[in-house]
Amino acid sequence: MPQSPLAADPAFSRGREFTESRGGARGPRSEFQRDRDRIVHSIAFRRLRSKTQVFIAPDGDHYRTRLTHSIEVAQIGRVIARALGLDEDLTEALCLAHDIGHPPFGHAGEDALQAAMAQRGGFDHNAHTLRVLMRLESPYCDHPGLNLSWETLEGLAKHNGPVANPNWALAELDGAYPLDLGAWPSLEAQVAALADDIAYDNHDIDDGLRAGFLALDDLLELPVLADQYRAIEARYAGASIEQRLRELVRSRIGLMVNDVIATTQANIAGLGSAADVRAQDRSMVTFSPGMAAEERTLKAFMYDRLYYHPDQLAAASHARDVVSRLFAAYDQDSSILPESWRAGLPDEEPGRSRAIADFIAGMTDRFAMDQCARVYGAWPEGLRNV
Structure with a gap:
């Protein structure tokens, strides 16, 4: 498909913070x-x-x-x-x-x-x-x-x-390196933001079902999902419930993607350039009003049934405790930080605390638990609920 005049053009990028030599460039990219x-x-x-x-x-x-x-x-x-x-x-x-x-x-x-x-x-x-x-x-x-x-x-x-x-x-x-924070970003950035919503709205349903935090009866309480599931049930009478539920997630993603494409095409009609996109006072990549209302309803449902499930809240509380205890330990005794981090640790605040936060933020879940066990002598409990 020919590229839209509203697209970001890599040939006319505003560049990079630091000038780079293209000598020995690795491939035509x-x-x-x-x-x-x-x-x-x-x-x-x-x-x-x-x-x-x-x-x-x-x-x-x-x-x-x-x-x-x-x-x-x-x-x-x-x-x-x-x-x-x-x-x-x-x-x-x-x-x-x-x-x-x-x-x-x-x-x-x-x-x-x-x-x-x-x-x-x-x-x-x-x-x-x-x-x-x-x-x-x-x-x-x-x-x-x-x-x-x-x-x-x-x-x-x-x-x-x-x-x-x-x-x-x-x-x-x-x-x-000024990033023009007060203006709307490119259409590509706006697409990425909505793609994130579409992915987690639907894939979190899949994981919630797998973990047993959600059940088919829960989903059927939402009319939009119930109607879609009944249509799938009629079309695939011989399929298992698991297959139908995965079809529900896939088809829901398809509906949301098609809605975004059609709505955005209408929103950007009449715009002539990427600069026109940034000059707007709102996002151009959106759901239709009807789909936006459905998405808000689905999010509220997911918060009620999954994200704020008592087991989830209990695990989150234990996780916050691990991170808080790690920060307190490193703040009190920086000698327990790895040597590479100790070497560059500022003496003054707030730089010192910000460097400690950088170290913790880079940790994976398991590394954070390992470090908590090493510092405090006991493996943190209550973090797994699936």
């Missing part, structure tokens, strides 16, 4: 392809395989992690980007990197770091994604960070739209 490949090859991306998506440190091999979730988001994002004539490589890069800033144990770990850092500027996983990619992971000889393109960094910074009041981490990075 666009700027956005390079970004995607740098993300895929990063240590931070690999660590996502052992970070919580919904269930903390699950024993089962079939539950999603931040890594598999990010790959699924990228698949959905590429489908939408292709249908709209957008740059698929930029979209994929944004989808793959969007959760890199998550600490161990997902939002429970983030809550604990935010509390520990409340007097030192706080902690936010979206801003930390930029901090990891721009400063903390530095595999190259001639510049810090992965030195991603402006368009990729901008899209990650505005994960949920324009940022009016950036926290300290994002403000520092924006001061060094």
Whole structure:
């Protein structure tokens, strides 16, 4: 499909924070392809395989992690980007990197770091994604960070739209390399954000069913899911309940993707360039009003039945305790940090605490539990509920 004039064009990228020599360039790739490949090859991306998506440190091999979730988001994002004539490589890069800033144990770990850092500027996983990619992971000889393109960094910074009041981490990075935080990002970034919603709205149902936190009768309480399931039941009379439920998840994703494509095509009619997209006062990549209402209903259902399930809340409480205890231990005695982190630990606040938070945020679930056992002499309890 011909590329839309609204697409981000890698040939006209605004560049990178640090000038790079193209001598010995590895293959004929666009700027956005390079970004995607740098993300895929990063240590931070690999660590996502052992970070919580919904269930903390699950024993089962079939539950999603931040890594598999990010790959699924990228698949959905590429489908939408292709249908709209957008740059698929930029979209994929944004989808793959969007959760890199998550600490161990997902939002429970983030809550604990935010509390520990409340007097030192706080902690936010979206801003930390930029901090990891721009400063903390530095595999190259001639510049810090992965030195991603402006368009990729901008899209990650505005994960949920324009940022009016950036926290300290994002403000520092924006001061060094301005990302135009007050404007809407590219259509590719907007696609990545909605692909994330579509993926977790539906795949969390799949994991909730697998874990026994959700049942078919629960899903049938929602009219939109009940109607869809009855149609699947009639069409596949000989299929098992498990097969029908997986078909329900797949078909729901398809309906949401098609809705986004059709609605966005109507929203962008009349726009002439990528600059026109950024000049708008709202997102151009949206659900239709009807689908948006259904999505809000589904989210409310998932919070009630899965995310706020008593077992989930209990596990999250234990996870927050692990992160809080680790921060307290390192804050009290920095000699127990690895030597590589001790060597660069600032003497003054808030830099010292922020460096400790950087170390903890990079941990996987299992590494955090190992460190808690090493520091406190006992393996943390209550973290597994599936």
